[in-house]
Amino acid sequence: MTDAPLLSIEQAEKVFGGGRTLFGRPRPAVHAVQDVTIEVRRGETLGVVGESGCGKSTLARMIVGLDAPTAGRIVFDGRDLVAEAGKDLRRLSREVQYVFQDPVASLNPRKTIRTILEAPLIHLLGLNKQARAARLSELMDAVNLAPEFLDRYPHEFSGGQAQRIGIARALAADPKLIVLDEPVSALDVSVQAQVLNILDGLKDRFGLTYVFISHDLSVVESVSDRVAVMYFGRIVEIGPARSVFRRPRHPYTHLLLQSAPAPGRKALVSEDANTELPDPYNPPPGCAFHARCPRGTDVCNAKIPQLEAVAGDDSQRAACFHPHERR
Amino acid sequence: MAEASTATATPARGQKRSSGRPDNLGLLLNNKLATAGLAIFLLIVLTALAAPWLPLPNPDVTAPADRLLRPLSEGHLLGTDALGRDILSRLIWGSRVSLAVGISATLIAAFFGSLIGLVAGYAGGRVDTLLMRGIDMVMAFPYILLALAIVAVLGPGLLNALYAIAVVNIPFFARNIRGIALGLSRREFVDAARLSGKSHTQILFIEVLPNVLPVIIITMSTTVGWMILETAGLSFLGLGAQPPQADLGSMLGDGRKILFTAPHVSIIPGLMIFVLVMSINLLGDGVRDVLDPRLKSGALTRPVARTAVMREDKPGDVTPSPGAVLDVRGLKTEFHFGKEIFRAVGGVDMRLGQGECLGIVGESGSGKSVAAMSIMGLVPTPPGRIIGGVALLEGEDLFSVSDERVRQLRGSAVSHVFQDPLSTLHPLFTVGDQLIEAIQAHQPLSKSQASERAAELLKLVRIPNPGERLKAYPHELSGGMRQRVCIAMALAADAKIIIADEPTTALDVTVQAQVLALLDTLRREKNTGILFITHDFGVVSTICDRVAVMYAGQFVETGTTEEILNTPAHPYTAKLIDCVPVLGQTERRLDAIEGRPPVVNNLPVGCRFAARCPRAQDDCRAAPIPLFEFGEGRAVRCIHPLIAEAGHD
Structure with a gap:
């Protein structure tokens, strides 16, 4: 039982648009997520990295049941998550929760923090007034906020505090899995560290599993056990955080790492100008990264590479015909 | 830009709680016409409601004898109608x-x-x-x-x-x-x-x-x-x-x-x-x-075209430092909301040489954008006003020149690149139109010459196929391309200085790397000085020669990028560097800075960082801390600095 993954996503796909108009003309369709297969083990943090438009947020919304995949299966703790989300989102929300990117926009401006935090306690757990009060003070303590903040309105909080309230709301129903969608991107660096530390502490304290989505490589590296790199709706590389960041196999991961600025790093390696993402309405036939890839050959333009173990190392897999070898 | 708006938003928030901004009814009564409307309406409503109790004749009883009496008749104040009612x-x-x-x-x-x-x-x-x-x-x-x-x-x-x-x-x-x-x-x-x-x-x-x-x-x-x-x-x-x-x-x-x-x-x-x-x-x-x-x-109160300058002490003749294109001394900018005064920038000195890149680093609300925007008078008035200091652009005081002169200089000698290229570019005009407008605003060129120049500029910022791209609308370009267009626009009239306000914050890492590389090449090729505002130490070390760290409206430390990163003297700088996660150093525990920066309408007397500082002692809180210079271009605003040379007693 403990060996079974907590969450497994099998060949999930999400298409936006599509279908036909009233007059029978086909509507353009965008594949936001394609052929994504991931397992998340109990107690780990899976980092998902990628640039804007790569489909990472769509993936996150599918995991919490806000969007249904067009194809593929998502299994949570042995149950079919997609069917459950369609039938009874509440049951799923008791176990899978979400932390939003924009902390202030995710709080209703006309509700007090108490009302916001009580909602999951009432609707998901059905607690009575006394139990709610006890749980509220527990939650505020967990995210390190003073209890008197409960009766204030969201606009009175700084970004970091608002994000901690967002985390407290996700924690309220005592979930097993929390999906964090760019939880620190909107925050200042000093506040970012506070929030990351709180998340770290909560994970141990409540035995949580995280799916941590971010475009910031260094943040993902500092929190994740395993990392999945997404590009244009597909996973291009997945493996233990340490080895993916030390020995990136996929040229895209390589490029990402070289582009990341870091204190003390003088020159960044940058590509030449033509680095557009492929047109999502007209995707290339082969590897989506081909046009930007220094290692690309004809085969890349003809076939879509599959995730495969590189150099016999099964833990780290890359979807590339010409991966970087072990150095 | 984003910085400026947060800086102004925070005070507004604070004010609501403390000083009790007038509530909705108060605001309504402030509007004379609305108050008059309210008074008349209430009068009519109350009279109408009181109708059954007023000593009025029955409205429906006819009296043919009294028909069509004129107003002010006996017993009928407003007269009667055709049926004598x-x-x-x-x-x-x-x-x-x-x-x-x-x-x-x-x-x-x-x-x-x-x-x-x-x-x-x-x-x-x-x-x-x-x-x-x-x-x-x-x-x-x-x-x-x-x-x-x-x-x-x-x-x-x-x-x-x-x-x-x-x-x-x-x-x-x-x-x-x-x-x-x-x-x-x-x-x-x-x-x-x-x-x-x-x-x-x-x-x-x-x-x-x-x-x-x-x-x-x-x-x-x-x-x-x-x-x-x-x-x-x-x-x-x-x-x-x-x-x-x-x-x-x-x-x-x-x-x-x-x-x-x-x-x-x-x-x-x-x-x-x-x-x-x-x-x-x-x-x-x-x-x-x-x-x-x-x-x-505040959409009804349109800010004026230039920040109000209300300097208390008119500075005497200031000789610009040799070699500096831009020399700012003692810049102070405030925001006035009613009686509350927010001291967003409290005395900032900066010098920028030709082809040099000065980074201003700070958290949101530290005043870094306001300081940069003050230089060309871009802080909105009301509520902003510059109350002290000089900004010398090649010896010319930007705060005392005419509005017309400032308008000429904006976009030519000093140009800006903002954080969000999508909101900087006009959505209804092509990139070419906007570039040509920027070129023609400062150079007397014909449309076709300007168009050629625009294509050259796009080529300069490494946009492939520039002739075609001139016809593109901003939404047709990716974020990185749009930011390149903004940079091209900033270069339209041979800028001496580019003020870049978080120009890469909204971009993806790979695109950010390209834009940074581009800015770096351009400043070397064209010898343009860059004032680079950012919150990211990683970005700073890629492009900046010198760095000024800003906290609560003041520079707390200045020096070369290497010095600041390797041997920070101010505890705040050290803390700020420590809370950035670094690739390849996962073991490093992120060191968060506890607490929050002081609100700039209620600043402490002494060191502004003292409340969050692990090294703070009683003397830190006693009096304002001056900026101590030590070494070439190195200064720190701390009396218990982290490195010994910076000690002053």
């Missing part, structure tokens, strides 16, 4: 009816219209299409015709007129509310509510409705007057109030036939309708101004 009494009773019908029609229309709008906006898709096409059908008829048709089907009568008017006005509410609900339903807090276990109905009425309520009230306040007019219109045509019942419209209708023999019979109810509707409209406008968030945030 007292006009004053009929007027008051009639207003009562008109008000009741107008207000109840508004309530009915608001209820059903808002409900349709809410459901359509929240559900979207087919439900939305179905409901809104139905509403469109109602709107396709001229309103009075539709009202007539409804009354024709239901038969004449006040109640039926009320239904007709309510139905005719439902689309007005539905369309307004649907637009707002549509926007709100896609907001993150609605998703959050779903994940908190709320059902769709609960979300619609508990989460979305409270946010739509102000709009409903605004719409109601502007429709009541209209509805009273429509009621009067129907009654005038004899389809509303039936004799003998009095109603402003039917009174007007009765007087019509004798308009020339006894004008007062129709003029008095006419005036009453005018006064009543006018008072409601004035009041409604006032209510809208108070409740509409767009008007509240």
Whole structure:
């Protein structure tokens, strides 16, 4: 039982648009997520990295049941998550929760923090007034906020505090899995560290599993056990955080790492100008990264590479015909 | 730009709690016209409500003997009508009816219209299409015709007129509310509510409705007057109030036939309708101004073209430092909201040489954007004002030159690149149009020459196929391309200095790397100085030669990039560097800075960082800390610095 993954996503796909108009003309369709297969083990943090438009947020919304995949299966703790989300989102929300990117926009401006935090306690757990009060003070303590903040309105909080309230709301129903969608991107660096530390502490304290989505490589590296790199709706590389960041196999991961600025790093390696993402309405036939890839050959333009173990190392897999070898 | 808005938003927030900004009623009473409207409206409403207790003759009792008495007659203040009924009494009773019908029609229309709008906006898709096409059908008829048709089907009568008017006005509410609900339903807090276990109905009425309520009230306040007019219109045509019942419209209708023999019979109810509707409209406008968030945030007070300069101590002749293109000394910028003063920038010195890149690093609200925007007078006034310092651009004091001169310099000698290229570029003009405009603003070139120059500029910022790209609209370009266009625009007139305000924060890492590399090459090729504002130490070390760390409106440390990163002297700098996660150093525990920066309307006397500083001692809090220089271009605002050379005693 403990060996079974907590969450497994099998060949999930999400298409936006599509279908036909009233007059029978086909509507353009965008594949936001394609052929994504991931397992998340109990107690780990899976980092998902990628640039804007790569489909990472769509993936996150599918995991919490806000969007249904067009194809593929998502299994949570042995149950079919997609069917459950369609039938009874509440049951799923008791176990899978979400932390939003924009902390202030995710709080209703006309509700007090108490009302916001009580909602999951009432609707998901059905607690009575006394139990709610006890749980509220527990939650505020967990995210390190003073209890008197409960009766204030969201606009009175700084970004970091608002994000901690967002985390407290996700924690309220005592979930097993929390999906964090760019939880620190909107925050200042000093506040970012506070929030990351709180998340770290909560994970141990409540035995949580995280799916941590971010475009910031260094943040993902500092929190994740395993990392999945997404590009244009597909996973291009997945493996233990340490080895993916030390020995990136996929040229895209390589490029990402070289582009990341870091204190003390003088020159960044940058590509030449033509680095557009492929047109999502007209995707290339082969590897989506081909046009930007220094290692690309004809085969890349003809076939879509599959995730495969590189150099016999099964833990780290890359979807590339010409991966970087072990150095 | 974002920085500036947060800097101004935070004080506004603080103020609401502390000094008690006037509440909604206070704001309304501030508006003289609205107050007058409110007073008249209340007077009419109270009189109408008190009608049964006022010593008035029965409005429906006829007295043929007293017919058509002029106003101010004995016993009949406003005279009598053709049947000898007292006009004053009929007027008051009639207003009562008109008000009741107008207000109840508004309530009915608001209820059903808002409900349709809410459901359509929240559900979207087919439900939305179905409901809104139905509403469109109602709107396709001229309103009075539709009202007539409804009354024709239901038969004449006040109640039926009320239904007709309510139905005719439902689309007005539905369309307004649907637009707002549509926007709100896609907001993150609605998703959050779903994940908190709320059902769709609960979300619609508990989460979305409270946010739509102000709009409903605004719409109601502007429709009541209209509805009273429509009621009067129907009654005038004899389809509303039936004799003998009095109603402003039917009174007007009765007087019509004798308009020339006894004008007062129709003029008095006419005036009453005018006064009543006018008072409601004035009041409604006032209510809208108070409740509409767009008007509240100051859209009505347009900032002037240049920041007000109100220097207390006029600086004497300042000789610019040798080799500096831009030399700023003692810059102080404040924001005044009522009595509260926010000292956003409290004395900043910066020097920028040719081809040099100076980074200003700080958290949001530290005043780094305000400092940079002050140089060219781009801080909005009101509420901003520059109260001290000089900014010398090649020896010329930018704070004392004429507005015309500043306008010439903006975009030519000093140009800006902002964080969000999508909001900097105009969405309705092509990239080429905008570049050509920027070029022609400063150089007397013909359109074709300017167009050539624009293509050259795009080539300079490494945009492939520049001739074609000139015809592209901003939304057709990716974020990185758009930022390149902004940089090209900044280079349009051989800028000596580019002020880059978080130019890469909104971009992806790979694109960020390209834009940084581009800026770095350009400044070397064209010898342009760059003032680079950022919160990211990683970005700083890629491009900046020197760094100034800003905290609560002051520079706390300056030096070369290497010195600051390797041997920070100020505890804040050290902490700020430590909280950045670094690739490849996962073992490193992130060191967060506890607490929050001080609010700039309530700064401590001594060191502004003392409250969060692990090294703070009593002497830190006693007096303002000056900036101590040690070594070449190195300075720190700390009396217990982290490195020994910086010690001064």
